[in-house]
Amino acid sequence: MTDRFLKRYSYNITANDFMSAGKGSSSIKSNLKSLGIDANIIRRIAIISYEIEINIVIHSFGGKLHCDIYENKIVIVSEDIGPGIKDIDMAMTEGFSTATDSVRELGFGAGMGLPNIKKYSEGLEINTGSTGTLIIATINL
């Protein structure tokens, strides 16, 4: 299999919208199912994309979530507008979180998201600055 690009699914993610959060990842999941991808791989991709989606909802002012399908890999890409990640090494540490108490009451903000994304992906690139964050997570097929 080659790394030929096949198609992209894209979703707009709204900041602070906890009722809709997860819709993008849910749709990615059902699209991957209809492509016939292995259930264990879909589960890993769903966890990665949901963690990324929730981070956009909680930590940014809003952004886009993409799922790029290649012949030999799936790439989850997110681009958001927001304050960016101040210290990536800290952010990658289990338990580090800047989430507010109101976010914790909703069940998030344990500082597990980015480490979890790293654990389930084969490649993770983060490009962040004071105007926003770009995340590229790759899962091989």
Next chain:
Amino acid sequence: MIIKEIVDIVKADVLTNYNDGNTELKYGFASDLMSDVLAYARSDSLLITGLNNPQVIRTVEMLDINAVLFVRGKVPCSEVIELAKENCITILATEYTMFKTCGLLVMNGMKGLEIDD
């Protein structure tokens, strides 16, 4: 453990039921933190939680978990029930506290997960 046994043990209300009656839920995972559920729970587990919002269902949907038990008399909100129906997730609710619920399930043979790092 099958759903019917769980219902009997914690005297649960069955709010939605998509279980065929024979599916084994091997493990229990109890948490109000969806971050931890995403990091540790396996798909063949029952999620036991006191958190009552749609993200509970989104979380189990991503993990391929198909049964959730709400504790402390929480009545799942309508958004939770709607999402559970969309995703064919079984929803149970008990009056018991988290501690008592977990204790009863463990006493009756449900296993906890090992966190392997």
